[in-house]
Structures are given as C-alpha cells and as structure tokens.
Amino acid sequence: MKPRVQLLDFDAARLHLLEQASSPATSNHPTQTLNLLEALDRVLAAPVVSPINVPGFDNSAMDGYALNVSDFARLPESFEVVQRIAAGHTGSSIEADTAARIFTGAPIPQGCNAVVPQEHTTVDGTEVKLTQAIEHSQNIRRCGEDIRAKSEILPAGVKLGPQHLAMIASIGVATVSVYAPLKVGVFMTGDELTELGQALEPGGIYNSNRYAIVSLLTKLGCVVNDYGIVRDSAEATREAFIKAASENDVVMTCGGVSVGEEDHVKGAVQALGKLDLWQISMKPGKPLAYGKVGQADFIGLPGNPVSAFITFLLMARPFLSKRMGLKDFDLKYLEGISGFDWPRPDGRREFLRVARKVDASDQTVLELYPNQGSGVMSSLAWAEGLADVAAGTKIQEGDALRYLALSDLLS
Numbered sequence: 482m483k484p485r486v487q488l489l490d491f492d493a494a495r496l497h498l499l500e501q502a503s504s505p506a507t508s509n510h511p512t513q514t515l516n517l518l519e520a521l522d523r524v525l526a527a528p529v530v531s532p533i534n535v536p537g538f539d540n541s542a543m544d545g546y547a548l549n550v551s552d553f554a555r556l557p558e559s560f561e562v563v564q565r566i567a568a569g570h571t572g573s574s575i576e577a578d579t580a581a582r583i584f585t586g587a588p589i590p591q592g593c594n595a596v597v598p599q600e601h602t603t604v605d606g607t608e609v610k611l612t613q614a615i616e617h618s619q620n621i622r623r624c625g626e627d628i629r630a631k632s633e634i635l636p637a638g639v640k641l642g643p644q645h646l647a648m649i650a651s652i653g654v655a656t657v658s659v660y661a662p663l664k665v666g667v668f669m670t671g672d673e674l675t676e677l678g679q680a681l682e683p684g685g686i687y688n689s690n691r692y693a694i695v696s697l698l699t700k701l702g703c704v705v706n707d708y709g710i711v712r713d714s715a716e717a718t719r720e721a722f723i724k725a726a727s728e729n730d731v732v733m734t735c736g737g738v739s740v741g742e743e744d745h746v747k748g749a750v751q752a753l754g755k756l757d758l759w760q761i762s763m764k765p766g767k768p769l770a771y772g773k774v775g776q777a778d779f780i781g782l783p784g785n786p787v788s789a790f791i792t793f794l795l796m797a798r799p800f801l802s803k804r805m806g807l808k809d810f811d812l813k814y815l816e817g818i819s820g821f822d823w824p825r826p827d828g829r830r831e832f833l834r835v836a837r838k839v840d841a842s843d844q845t846v847l848e849l850y851p852n853q854g855s856g857v858m859s860s861l862a863w864a865e866g867l868a869d870v871a872a873g874t875k876i877q878e879g880d881a882l883r884y885l886a887l888s889d890l891l892s
C-alpha cells in the first residue's frame with residue numbers, strides 16, 4: 482500500500498503562496514498612464530499627491546446668511562444683509578454685525594465667522610433675525626479640510642473605485658499611473674468537456690468551469706487568454722503549457738491535478754518547470770497545485786466545479802491580487818453564529834456554503850446549504866458566504882462561526 486500523502490496545512494500553504502507572489506514594483510511589471518475614467522478598477526502604480534488644497538477656499542456649507550458676529554455672547558437683534566454671494570462668485574469683506582446672503586459652496590467673505598442656514602432665520606426687508614443659537618465657525622467648510630496641498634491622497638496599490646476617481650478629479654489631476662493588467666493564460670483539461678452549443682456525447686459534460694474561471698479573472702482585472710480545452714494527454718498538456726507560459730504572467734489550469742493516470746497537469750509542470758505546492762488540507766479543493774513554468778506562475782485548480790471556484794477565491798485570488806500590486810489582498814473574515822449542527826467533520830479544513838439571516842438579537846446566523854458536494858454549483862449560486870470549519874471540528878447550532886462573504890470575495 483502507498484503511504485498516505487501528508488496534506489499541507491491550509492494557512493501555511495496560503496502564506497507560502499502569498500510569499501511567492503512577486504509584487505509588480507519588484508518584478509518591473511509595466512505601468513500605463515490612463516485618463517481617470519479609463520482607470521476604473523485598475524491598480525495605482527504610484528501614490529497620488531495633491532497639488533492643491535480641497536476645498537481651495539473657505540466656503541459655505543448651507544444656503545443662508547454669512548455673518549460677521551462681533552460678540553457671540555451678545556448677539557445683535559438683527560443683521561443687515563449687505564451683499565449676495567452665489568457659488569462661483571466672490572464677495573467682499575463684511576463689517577461687524579452685518580451679513581451676506583450666501584449659497585452652498587460660495588466663498589466665505591472676509592470678516593464672516595458663522596453661517597446660519599436660512600431655515601434658522603426670519604427676514605424683514607434687508608434685516609435678518611436669528612431664530613436659533615449659533616456658534617463660531619458653524620457651517621463654514623475650511624480651506625484644505627478635505628485635502629491638504631502636497632499631501633499624499635492615495636498610496637500605490639489602491640484599486641481605483643469611483644470614490645477614488647472622484648477624489649483624484651477634485652485635485653484637478655487628469656491622469657494616473659496604473660499597472661498593466663496581469664496576463665493569465667487559462668486552459669481546461671478533460672476529454673469529457675464539451676463547449677456550449679455542441680451536443681453532449683455519452684459521458685460528456687459542459688465546460689462550465691471555463692465560465693467561472695474566465696469571469697472570476699476578468700472581474701479581478703486580469704487579461705485572460707483562453708486556450709480552450711486540452712485533451713487528456715501528456716503531450717497535449719505539455720504543448721499547452723509551453724505556449725501559455727511563454728505568452729502570460731500566470732498560467733491557470735482547471736482539472737487534471739488529482740491522482741488518476743489521466744491527470745497530466747502536475748506531470749507537465751514537473752517536466753517543464755517546478756511544482757512547489759500540491760495537496761492542501763481543505764475541502765473542497767484538496768488537489769490545488771502551484772508552481773512555475775518558465776517565467777510564468779502556475780496555478781492548477783481542481784476540476785470539480787465548487788472546488789475550482791473556492792480554491793480560486795481563497796488561494797488564487799489573494800495570490801493574483803498581490804501579484805497585481807494590490808495592497809489589500811488578503812481574506813477578510815466576518816463573525817457569525819451557526820444555524821446548523823455539523824456532527825461529522827472532515828479531516829480537512831472545510832469551507833461550507835452558507836446563507837446569512839439576522840436573528841431577533843441582530844446576530845448573523847449562518848444557514849447551511851443541504852448538499853455540500855464539490856460538484857454542486859447550486860450551493861454556490863445560493864450561498865452568501867463560506868463558513869470556515871477547522872479540520873475535525875464538530876459544530877453545534879449556536880456556536881460562533883467565522884465566514885467569508887461572497888460579496889467581498891467576488892468584488
């Protein structure tokens with residue numbers, strides 16, 4: 482009998498994988514200069530420094546009256562309105578105990594030390610009376626209170642979302658330096674795989690993982706080169722690797738990493754490069770493999786559809802994110818409570834497909850999908866999270882349970 486293979490600890494394998502992920506700054510990955518709207522979802526390659534203050538001048542936060550109050554302890558009966566300042570226009574200095582009609586965003590005139598919203602006033606001709614107490618500096622947005630000139634507003638490694646683009650636009654910067662996307666060559670292995678549009682032969686299945694992996698990579702911001710289906714032969718697998726490794730930063734395969742004699746992926750990697758990791762204590766996803774083929778990183782996902790998806794999210798995604806230069810690449814756990822019993826745990830760490838409910842005391846209760854099989858994609862389509870159950874650990878309803886939100890993993 483062959484000795485039982487020692488599986489690699491999930492965290493140790495994950496950390497090892499992350500250590501192998503060279504950041505684009507150290508690997509001289511090319512950068513691009515893009516206009517802001519083209520840079521959505523791209524990774525900043527250099528910090529953004531503001532040339533200006535934002536706001537660029539003290540301005541009103543309200544439609545109302547800009548006051549020059551000489552003594553906040555002894556307010557005059559009323560203030561005379563001596564000028565009108567709209568946004569985009571500048572006023573002139575206002576004298577003690579006079580006011581300017583002012584609008585949101587308009588520059589605060591010299592002498593003004595408080596703005597009252599118009600709802601807190603009564604107006605009689607050119608006189609404005611206050612109906613509520615006021616404080617020094619109220620409703621004045623100060624120059625530079627959002628962004629200081631010469632300050633770094635975003636570090637390298639930020640994935641540019643709409644909020645970042647707006648912030649960069651507010652300092653008048655029209656272009657940013659981002660990393661060129663990572664090129665990932667993908668192929669699926671298996672004689673049973675059938676492309677959509679073709680009739681299924683006996684024993685055939687549709688190549689559904691292609692749609693998972695290509696879209697997961699695209700969503701992450703990678704350029705995907707899809708090499709299609711590679712038949713179960715050592716030669717075809719080697720040829721596919723040689724081509725994909727010469728044309729991409731990373732080669733990702735799916736299937737053919739288990740122990741059967743039709744599993745040619747590992748052998749091809751060992752022949753052409755180096756197999757660094759294989760067989761991890763996780764369920765689903767045990768046969769996940771990592772290595773190098775030429776200059777390219779190799780990630781071998783298992784063929785079972787749920788295993789491929791989950792190993793992508795938990796292992797490949799953090800690796801690729803770090804490789805893409807993202808500073809925020811690791812898993813983010815949330816706390817919940819089990820809504821189920823798990824009396825027969827596996828010897829591997831398990832990632833269970835769960836949905837979230839909020840109970841009467843506002844706690845997140847995790848409900849289990851009944852079929853946790855590695856081929857059951859309905860479990861993932863239904864799920865909102867992956868509950869993390871330590872190897873060999875029984876769970877009882879009501880126990881604390883950490884989980885990863887799919888909305889985060891798929892963002």
Ligand SMILES: Nc1nc2c(c(=O)[nH]1)N[C@H]1C(S)=C(S)[C@@H](COP(=O)(O)OP(=O)(O)OC[C@H]3O[C@@H](n4cnc5c(N)ncnc54)[C@H](O)[C@@H]3O)O[C@H]1N2
Pocket residue numbers: 669670671673674686687688689690691735736737738739740741744765766767768782783784785786788855856
């Ligand atoms: N004797 C053993 N058998 C298996 C072991 C083991 O340790 N000993 N491990 C099992 C585990 S765990 C997994 S996960 C799978 C993974 O195997 P492979 O990565 O080699 O994948 P395949 O054998 O090629 O396929 C597995 C399964 O997935 C289907 N598949 C494959 N590619 C696709 C695709 N592109 N789209 C949809 N479905 C796909 C394939 O038809 C198989 O049903 O191995 C276990 N076996």
Ligand code: MOO
Pocket residue numbers: 763764765766767768783785787788855
């Ligand atoms: O690890 Mo496999 O993913 O159990 O089916």
